Amino acid sequence: MARLDVRKTYKLYIGGAFPRSESGHSYEVADAAGRFVANASLASRKDVRDAVVAARKAFGGWSGRTAYNRGQILYRIAEVMEDRRPQFEDAVRQSEGLGAAAARGQVDAAVDRLVWYAGWADKLAQVVGNANPVAGPFFNHTAPEPTGVVGALAPQESSLLGLVSTLAPVVVSGNVAVVVSSYGRPLPAVTFAEVLATSDVPGGVVNILTGDATVLGPWLAGHMDVNAIDLVGVAGHPDLAGELEVAAADNLKRVRRAPAAEPDWSIEPGLEPMTAFLEHKTVWHPVGV
């Protein structure tokens, strides 16, 4: 008799651990052709709250790392991903219904994007910060700082490249993230979480929830300890995006608005995905003897 394969349980990623949903719920994930693949954990409101707590706890440490160190860790994620390219290619092919070459292209682009962002870690402050020549005897400079806990609704279509392109700009500057994966295509996100867990990313810096952005989005948008939110995962749903923006106003979250349609992830992103989650701090000190 042929050996029976051992299937993987797809779980959430919260605080560096892989729990099932606190709710006990899961949902069926199908491949692009509609065939059953696996049950994924269906994250609940409580999972969102747990993930925010884990993220907040990780913020001080992660934002306090040197930019050089964060760059090293992002590069390490790319290395570990590169090592597992065949697994990601399978996952993307299955999720997105792509041919082998196209799936490989997505994985390559995702790894390359991480490398691109890794290099930004210790350059961002030089590019978006500066000295200010005030009219008086003062040292005065402005430098970027991370906003804090960022809730990100990952894109629904691009299950890996879109996910990486949404997450990397958030964490490279020292933010921590609670990410809701694509609902219909969540499995590459879970595999990506397994990469994060083995890439020296401190627990809680990235938390990945599989589930429904339309259900989890309002809890994340209304959570008073979340500082910012990326709504790309509800692209094309202007009514819902508007409701989430209203909820986000309760504590004046920084909102990266939902575009009309999911962006073309192959284009070089520019600075905006990073600057959307930065604060500028200006420091003054008198000059004198």
Next chain:
Amino acid sequence: MAFEYAPAPESRSIVDIKPSYGLFVDGAFVDGNGAAFKTINPATEETLAEIAEADEADVDAAVQAARRAFRSWSRMPGKERAKYLFRIARILQERARELAVLESIDNGKPIKESRDVDVPTVAAHFFYHAGWADKLDYAGLGPNPRALGVAGQVIPWNFPLLMLAWKVAPALACGNTVVLKPAETTPLTALLFAEICQQADLPAGVVNIITGAGGTGQALVGHPDVDKVAFTGSTDVGKAIARAVAGTDKKVTLELGGKAANIVFEDAALDQAVEGIVSGIFFNQGHVCCAGSRLLVQESVAEEVLHRLKRRMATLRVGDPLDKNTDIGAINSAEQLARITELSGIGDAEGAERWSPDCELPASGYWFPPTIFTGVSQAHRIAREEIFGPVLSVLTFRTPSEAIEKANNTPYGLSAGVWTEKGSRILHMADRLRAGVVWANTFNKFDPTSPFGGYQESGYGREGGRQGLAAYLKGGQA
């Protein structure tokens, strides 16, 4: 120890306040459709003028005028736009004394502040931004930066003309046109600025000034043809604006409330720190969103600092805003005085200890003496809520980490102060304070080149500096 000073009033003959003012729309003063309201001198309660109120139709007319003007203004070569701004800056300097006196009469702030801080900084803002108008490609905000369109701007009463400059100068430099609503209690310098735009031959519709209260502001922010909303004011109104623009393409900057910690370590130069505490909370009657309203003083020097602070406070002169020796002027409105009085009363009721120097307050007008509360805990409302008046809450700490924890224990994050002679500690504290502006061994300093704005519920976006330009440009990335 009180010095006697002879009165030294600045003459108000330099200003010519008209009995009534209309709206400034499309380059001309027009009547408003709403019910006119009065602006008063808060130091005397004397009515200064009747001010037109813009209703929805007036707001629409102003936005349409700005839209029409946008076409040519945004396409005008930057070097020509720059010259209009330089021209405005020069006229502001030429009419500086007139503007300062008018500001003090309408707002209640001491003439030495309007004359030496507000108005010079206003002119500096126009000079600074004038120079950007033809250099936006070099701002490092991405390729091909373009204007957004019509900016709807709503400003508060605490720095009426300075907040106008913070809003109007970058908007115009970047090629936007504006509809600006000054606060209902302080419209006069904005209306004088409209005259200055006429003197500068600024094309009609580039700047429109509409007066009114909250309803007028709502109509402006909610107008579908406004591309950009800029607001300075309370956090509650800021949240309402964030809800109002949800689901639109409007770009927004909000500069809101604060409850800044001013942290004094035991090794600080204490006399300088006391000066910083005084300017931090008593500058502009404490009507300052970035006021150092929570003093965190290290336990070992708390008694000494309070002793010196009280001695210094006893020399503060409260009274006629137009007197050149006045340190603390009038509270801007009866409404604001009621709020300060109410929150101070809550401070008493919650068990904090109130102290004010002996000072005689004028019989008419709105006044509140410089006040400190000691024995304040973090749970007290006077340690958590923005009082927006000359009221300081004093708390103590033992270690730097306790100071950081207490300083950051607020939903706000606009500013913070640190006083210590140890350089490495300054940088450590500056790193960990979650605030948009950190003043180390100084406080309440402003400059057009220096970005200003908050973390968390103090709002988002920056005003001033290179970062401030991004708020008025498409493709802006900072």
